[in-house]
Amino acid sequence: MKKFVMLVVLATLIVQVQTLSAIDLPAPPPGFTWQEVPELKAAFLKPNGWFFKREEQKGTLAYFITKENIEQNSVFQTGLSVNVFRLKKDSAVERGKNLIDSMATAHQAEKEKWAQKVGPFEEFGCLLKVTDATGTTEMHALTVTNPKTNTLYLFIFESPDSEWDAAWKTGKQIMDTLALDDKI
Numbered sequence: 001m002k003k004f005v006m007l008v009v010l011a012t013l014i015v016q017v018q019t020l021s022a023i024d025l026p027a028p029p030p031g032f033t034w035q036e037v038p039e040l041k042a043a044f045l046k047p048n049g050w051f052f053k054r055e056e057q058k059g060t061l062a063y064f065i066t067k068e069n070i071e072q073n074s075v076f077q078t079g080l081s082v083n084v085f086r087l088k089k090d091s092a093v094e095r096g097k098n099l100i101d102s103m104a105t106a107h108q109a110e111k112e113k114w115a116q117k118v119g120p121f122e123e124f125g126c127l128l129k130v131t132d133a134t135g136t137t138e139m140h141a142l143t144v145t146n147p148k149t150n151t152l153y154l155f156i157f158e159s160p161d162s163e164w165d166a167a168w169k170t171g172k173q174i175m176d177t178l179a180l181d182d183k184i
Contacts, residue, residue: 047170060085063082066080067079067167084152085152096122100125100143103128107128109126
């Protein structure tokens with residue numbers, strides 16, 4: 001089984017894809033470990049001292065890598081959420097593109113969108129600021145779609161606006177290094 005480790009440098013849209021076997025993840029950067037997700041044959045960088053949680057609801061798998069312990073607090077402010085949809089009818093590519101388009105439109109982020117093809121995957125992303133009664137949250141949203149398996153991954157890294165610059169240094173490393181199996 002092969003994995004694709006996507007090293008995505010979003011600012012310049014330069015992408016390197018390195019094919020690795022399932023057990024051959026590269027050494028994580030200092031301050032991180034790999035959080036493996038066996039049912040997806042995937043792995044995501046988890047900062048040391050952060051927390052991991054898995055949920056499943058209505059056929060959607062959800063994973064969280066968070067600075068705050070959401071088992072105790074039920075919410076988090078800074079971290080990554082990953083939702084995985086194995087679609088039966090709709091096109092994963094179309095749904096992924098439409099999801100990002102909808103998010104960008106709803107939050108006036110049309111100029112902050114991108115799309116690219118990375119190996120067998122198609123990606124769509126945007127940068128968002130969302131304001132509600134609790135304050136402003138910055139988000140980096142990315143859909144990664146596998147047209148061959150019709151799987152859609154939604155990655156969102158978020159943090160309060162007041163902490164974004166520091167949080168994004170960590171979030172960028174997480175989002176730039178995603179290990180996904182092209183067979184899922």
